[in-house]
Amino acid sequence: VTDADLHLQFENGNKLANVVAAGEVIGGANGHDSMPSMMNSWGISSGFVAGKEAAEISEN
Numbered sequence: 001v002t003d004a005d006l007h008l009q010f011e012n013g014n015k016l017a018n019v020v021a022a023g024e025v026i027g028g029a030n031g032h033d034s035m036p037s038m039m040n041s042w043g044i045s046s047g048f049v050a051g052k053e054a055a056e057i058s059e060n
Helices: 039-060
Strands: 007-009 013-019
Touching: 013 039
Parallel strands: none
Antiparallel strands: 007 013
16 A cells, blocks of 8 residues: 555555555556556656655655
8 A cells, every 4th residue: 555655554554664666566546456567657657756755755
């Protein structure tokens, strides 16, 4: 489970410190049943968001 900034979190809402995720491993608009390798735009866009968030984490 992730929040809007793609921080990994437990189902109870507690976040894993300094961990972000992107792409097929976290699912997408079609859920976890999406066809593998058919989510290229999701991988790119979620990777961008996760990368920005990781950069912010590393600055703090």
